Amino acid sequence: MIGRLTGQLLHKQPPWIVIDVHGVGYELEASMTALVALPxxxxxVSLFTHLTVRDDAHLLYGFVREQxxxxFRALIKVNGVGPKLALAILSGMDEDAFMRCIRDDDSKALTRLPGVGKKTAERxxxxxxxRFTEWEQTSSEPSLLDPQANPQHRNALADAESALVSLGYKPTEAAKMLSGLEADQPTEALIKAALTQRMNS
Structure with a gap:
């Protein structure tokens, strides 16, 4: 099992990143929350990881915080929730916000996330x-990421729209979420702003 990777960030194209660890490039999928925090x-960069082994692929997921x-590991144990939906949930809200939704029985907030319908929210x-005891008390180790990262990308809006579609939003919905946002922001910032705006609407 690969539990953590530390190396040079080679590529960052939401939702994918590549980390070079002693000459080996590891491809990981990460939540938008993690991508925004990357240098x-x-x-x-140093990320906690989760490895999923399937018949047709070995998939690696990256996380800034252990919590x-x-x-993520608790979510994928829920009936009907796979890694893609778990990442979409983590992209739309952080751990504290998710905890509040569960404790307050706030299914309405959960249904604003892509792929989460009323029945899934209730489940x-x-x-x-x-499952709170499985993850709530997990220590949040300090991140080794550079907090001053502010990368600029070409075609940031197009990249952000593509990333939102990969999370489960329809193209028209993704375009609407991005409308009105400042286009001179990095792709990750646009995605995070769009998701925040969506959750508050």
């Missing part, structure tokens, strides 16, 4: 309430 390409990984509330 610029070429910088050193985020613990919540999350019921099953995750019993």
């Amino acid at each position: 610029s390409v070429g910088e050193q 985020e990984r613990a919540l 999350l509330i019921i099953e995750m309430r019993d």
Whole structure:
């Protein structure tokens, strides 16, 4: 099992990143929350990881905080929730916000996330309430990421729209979420702003 990777960030194209660890490039999928926290390409990075082994692929997921990984692992144990939906949930809200939704039975907030319908939201509330002990007290180790990262990307809006579609939003919905946002922001910032705006609407 690969539990953590430390190396040079080679590539960052939401939702994918590549980390060079002693000459080996590891491809990981990460939540938008993690991507926003990543430093610029070429910088050193350290991420917690989760490996999923399927018949047709070995998939690696990256997380800035150990608590985020613990919540991801708890989410994928919920009936009907796979890694893609778990990442979409983590992209739309952080651990504290998710915890509040569960404790307050706030299914309405959960249904604003892509791929989460009313039944899934209700299932999350019921099953995750019993799983809090699995991840709530997980230590949040300090991140080794550079907090001053502010990379600029070409075609940031197009990249952000593509990333939102990969999370499960329809193209027209993704375009609407990005409308009105400042286009001179990095791709990750645009995605985060769009998701925040969506959750507050």
